[in-house]
Amino acid sequence: MEHTTNDKQTVKSCHVCQGARFYYLFSISDHRVVRCDDCGLLFLNPQPSDDKLAEIHRGDDSHDRENEPLHRTVSEIKRDAAKFYLAEIHRYHGRLNGRLLEVGCGNGDFLILAEAAGWQVTGVEASKTACQQARQRLKNGTIRCGELHETRLPSEQFDICVISDLIDHVRSPLVFLKEIRRVLRPGGVLFIATPSSDSWSARLIRHDWTEFKLEHLTYFDRANLQTVLFAAGFRDIIVQPGWKLLNFDYIRQHVRRFPKYVVTPLFRRIVASNMMFFCRKVALPLSPTLSVIVPAFNEVKTFAALMEALLRKEVPNLQMEIIVVESNSTDGTREAALKYQAHARVKLILEDQPRGKGRAVRTGLQAATGDFVLIQDADLEYDLEDYDALLEPLVTGRAAFVLGSRHGGRNVWKMRQFTGQHGLSLFVNFGHWFFTTLINTLFFQRLRDPFTMFKVFRRDCLYALEFECNRFDFDFELLIKLIGKGYRPVELPVNYRSRSFKEGKKVRIFRDPITWLRALVKLRLAKIDPMKVVGKMNEAGPGRPGLKTSTVDSNKS
Numbered sequence: 001m002e003h004t005t006n007d008k009q010t011v012k013s014c015h016v017c018q019g020a021r022f023y024y025l026f027s028i029s030d031h032r033v034v035r036c037d038d039c040g041l042l043f044l045n046p047q048p049s050d051d052k053l054a055e056i057h058r059g060d061d062s063h064d065r066e067n068e069p070l071h072r073t074v075s076e077i078k079r080d081a082a083k084f085y086l087a088e089i090h091r092y093h094g095r096l097n098g099r100l101l102e103v104g105c106g107n108g109d110f111l112i113l114a115e116a117a118g119w120q121v122t123g124v125e126a127s128k129t130a131c132q133q134a135r136q137r138l139k140n141g142t143i144r145c146g147e148l149h150e151t152r153l154p155s156e157q158f159d160i161c162v163i164s165d166l167i168d169h170v171r172s173p174l175v176f177l178k179e180i181r182r183v184l185r186p187g188g189v190l191f192i193a194t195p196s197s198d199s200w201s202a203r204l205i206r207h208d209w210t211e212f213k214l215e216h217l218t219y220f221d222r223a224n225l226q227t228v229l230f231a232a233g234f235r236d237i238i239v240q241p242g243w244k245l246l247n248f249d250y251i252r253q254h255v256r257r258f259p260k261y262v263v264t265p266l267f268r269r270i271v272a273s274n275m276m277f278f279c280r281k282v283a284l285p286l287s288p289t290l291s292v293i294v295p296a297f298n299e300v301k302t303f304a305a306l307m308e309a310l311l312r313k314e315v316p317n318l319q320m321e322i323i324v325v326e327s328n329s330t331d332g333t334r335e336a337a338l339k340y341q342a343h344a345r346v347k348l349i350l351e352d353q354p355r356g357k358g359r360a361v362r363t364g365l366q367a368a369t370g371d372f373v374l375i376q377d378a379d380l381e382y383d384l385e386d387y388d389a390l391l392e393p394l395v396t397g398r399a400a401f402v403l404g405s406r407h408g409g410r411n412v413w414k415m416r417q418f419t420g421q422h423g424l425s426l427f428v429n430f431g432h433w434f435f436t437t438l439i440n441t442l443f444f445q446r447l448r449d450p451f452t453m454f455k456v457f458r459r460d461c462l463y464a465l466e467f468e469c470n471r472f473d474f475d476f477e478l479l480i481k482l483i484g485k486g487y488r489p490v491e492l493p494v495n496y497r498s499r500s501f502k503e504g505k506k507v508r509i510f511r512d513p514i515t516w517l518r519a520l521v522k523l524r525l526a527k528i529d530p531m532k533v534v535g536k537m538n539e540a541g542p543g544r545p546g547l548k549t550s551t552v553d554s555n556k557s
């Protein structure tokens, strides 16, 4: 068979964000690995032809069978992985029975276990030999031979879909995931296991990473696979590191080279670079909505002007809901807020007493129903004209989480300058520099303005996160927990006019920094474990688990 360059398939737009500017990184046997300039996705471009890919897969199969120790190790690993996946799926889904589909089921290792655990199983597999083996090994399960789109499965049939080490082989991940969504029941769960290009093994060995090879067409990291899942109509997305799992291809190469090599637990841990995704099919709104959260406490001078500006504000292609959380002000803000109670686009939440800004924002987040969330203070320090620029990366899928930076780019003179209070300005700016450096060092970031109020993110980012900070330390908590969940914040410069303390700035200059330090240390030590939270939600009761924000009062103000 002859392969000319014409056989290769060129990718015209990024699988994640549809961007078209690609950076060349390096080549794998005359195929280029490129990075999308907009969202950072790595992929092969051009992709090998269908014939070339089929040839590679045949080669792999015959090698494995000739080499007995390799064959044995590989089946062992597969069985271990299957057991682990099944247990994790149970934790996320909360139920042990129903209809389960595995796409790319091979000779049925996972399906056999799933069948034994009580699932009614269906497998889809492209290799005819593997299909035959799987059919022989299963008791009642069904195997469909071919690619997913060729098998024409009926819509809304399955409670669970499992895709293990497959999404990186798929030509168009978004099209593939939409097809999966079609065959899942409403509320159905999708599980994906795939190598992570931001695992530390990948970052350490860079382009020698064993996953860089011709049959792997796309190299996802935690952030951009979440974005594709979001775009395909999945929500309640969480990622778990696949620590217990082996990097399958690495073992394969290793055992080929050292046939008597024993796979020790330590070795397993070191070469594990997989990640696991869990998400649900949910009903999607006809048009996406932005939830603007406005915490308001003693802001009577600016509140009405802000509300009028917000109600006039239009963001192209987005509906807007405004959630005002009024914390029982004493200066007339409550009366001003009550005027908007009946407004169709406004949800008014009245707190019986002020419990801190962080607490008010958390209350607002729980009431939000939009696809995207923006937090807007009731003062006018920030400019509503910036909304469009901040939301653009979310809407196009270039980012999940955007920070409006007051100190970015050409805006250096936008640092705090309170007229006639030079000493205070200096102190506040030093504090800003100190805490920024501290956050960047502790959490491996390169942020310029982590304290900005302008945080815009997909609401789904909050799924299975618990919050407990009530004051300004909530800003850190939100930022750090989102980073911990695998999202990379993107900073964009915004217009900003600083208020002085006389004008009503509510940061308490000596007490709050101490709360922040305490919060940062606590957050650095805390383990963010969304799966644990999902487990708790499943135990709490039936029904689709919603956004979870804890109501623990850790530091009453």
Ligand SMILES: [Zn+2]
Pocket (backbone or CB within 6 Å): 014, 015, 016, 017, 018, 019, 036, 037, 038, 039, 040, 041
């Ligand atoms: Zn992209």
